[in-house]
Amino acid sequence: MDKTRKVQGGDSARQGALRLLAAVEEGATLDEAATLIERLGPSDRARARRLALEVLRRSDRVDALLAPLLARRPRPDIRRILRLATVEMLALGEAPHGAVNAAVTLCRGLGGKGQAASGMVNAVLRKVASAGDAWSALPPQKLPDWLRGPVVAQWGRDVARAIEVAHEAGAPLDLTAKTGSAPGELLPTGSYRLPSGTQVSALEGYDSGDWWVQDAAAALAVRVLDPKPNEVIADLCAAPGGKTMQIAAAGADVTALDISESRLARVAENLERCGLRATLVAGDALEWRPEALLDAVLLDAPCSATGTIRRHPELPLIRDGGAIAGLADLQALLIDHALGLLKPNGRLVYATCSLLPAEGEDQLAAALQRHPDVKVEPVQTPGIEPEWLTDQGALRLRPDLWPERGGMDGFFIACLRKSG
Numbered sequence: 001m002d003k004t005r006k007v008q009g010g011d012s013a014r015q016g017a018l019r020l021l022a023a024v025e026e027g028a029t030l031d032e033a034a035t036l037i038e039r040l041g042p043s044d045r046a047r048a049r050r051l052a053l054e055v056l057r058r059s060d061r062v063d064a065l066l067a068p069l070l071a072r073r074p075r076p077d078i079r080r081i082l083r084l085a086t087v088e089m090l091a092l093g094e095a096p097h098g099a100v101n102a103a104v105t106l107c108r109g110l111g112g113k114g115q116a117a118s119g120m121v122n123a124v125l126r127k128v129a130s131a132g133d134a135w136s137a138l139p140p141q142k143l144p145d146w147l148r149g150p151v152v153a154q155w156g157r158d159v160a161r162a163i164e165v166a167h168e169a170g171a172p173l174d175l176t177a178k179t180g181s182a183p184g185e186l187l188p189t190g191s192y193r194l195p196s197g198t199q200v201s202a203l204e205g206y207d208s209g210d211w212w213v214q215d216a217a218a219a220l221a222v223r224v225l226d227p228k229p230n231e232v233i234a235d236l237c238a239a240p241g242g243k244t245m246q247i248a249a250a251g252a253d254v255t256a257l258d259i260s261e262s263r264l265a266r267v268a269e270n271l272e273r274c275g276l277r278a279t280l281v282a283g284d285a286l287e288w289r290p291e292a293l294l295d296a297v298l299l300d301a302p303c304s305a306t307g308t309i310r311r312h313p314e315l316p317l318i319r320d321g322g323a324i325a326g327l328a329d330l331q332a333l334l335i336d337h338a339l340g341l342l343k344p345n346g347r348l349v350y351a352t353c354s355l356l357p358a359e360g361e362d363q364l365a366a367a368l369q370r371h372p373d374v375k376v377e378p379v380q381t382p383g384i385e386p387e388w389l390t391d392q393g394a395l396r397l398r399p400d401l402w403p404e405r406g407g408m409d410g411f412f413i414a415c416l417r418k419s420g
């Protein structure tokens, strides 16, 4: 990743987006690549990220549109410029004139071979500008096979396609209020929703820490836990801390653990901004034991994060599913350890932001087999819809739910009650 390349051509947001896209092709996440655009001003930085996200959400669809217009496969840097201009015109509705001219200028800025390709880029993009019907007829970006297979096996092809449509649409901005309300539309489950692209720091209540950003599905894990004032609760995988803050805001005595010290520092910052308190512990949850048994544990376990593809469309491009077996093993160990920390009658909420049954439904079934003294407490949280409940009594959330409201992240959430 080249951090020092000078911004040329006066179009820093587009150049920033191209750098992010190149980094993702090298295997970086957009968050890891963020340093590449840190020298841009705030609005260019936001636009660079948005452009990169919009391209990543549709790169297969763009390539399918471009393929018949290209005599040969372009070099990666030219292909990125073509993809970007295509998305600007056909997905974001930007004026063809500006997008095509910018693409040609970016090509010329590459020197030698870029100069030579600029005529081709100009001609191809002029055709793209009038290909709106062909664009609309193309299917959304497909899930990778390692994810599509289990999704189709669990819910069928129509659901897989609906998830793909939801991934392409991206995510709105959801807020959780500390107490009282937050800006935006109040959702039935208690979160507040604003359109995607809303500038967070400009919203009322940001400086005073009246709310924090948290997807409506993620917020449900703590609504299922239903923490009560003075209960003693551990959040075993806490960073960056959205769920810790919910537990603290409910008045519980919460210990927030995370194995990553740098990520735990974000929990501290977030708690401070919102004026909330928790005991922070950096360490491996598998080795941690409280002085006395706990009323409840939240285990928001490390997982494939396949439920967050709306916000992280690079995930299918840089992951191959190879880590899932190891993650599932770790999740099972964490569940076993967490159950051992509970008082009689204590409860464990197990959650993963995953679309994979291996990290959700199967994990719960296996835990019940291993622990005959534990039962599922069927979820009864206000605002949830009956079809979100599984036969086991857990909550299965997917990006294709609430399509008219803007969807939600994929999550699996189950509440386990230990016998008395």
Ligand SMILES: C[S@@+](CC[C@H](N)C(=O)[O-])C[C@H]1O[C@@H](n2cnc3c(N)ncnc32)[C@H](O)[C@@H]1O
Residues within 6 Å of the ligand: 218, 236, 237, 238, 239, 240, 241, 242, 243, 244, 257, 258, 259, 260, 263, 283, 284, 285, 286, 300, 301, 302, 303
């Ligand atoms: C899904 S994220 C948690 C998100 C968090 N609950 C929230 O709502 O902001 C999983 C976290 O688990 C942490 N983690 C992974 N393995 C762990 C372990 N063995 N012990 C404690 N934390 C662990 C990771 O560092 C990561 O921050």
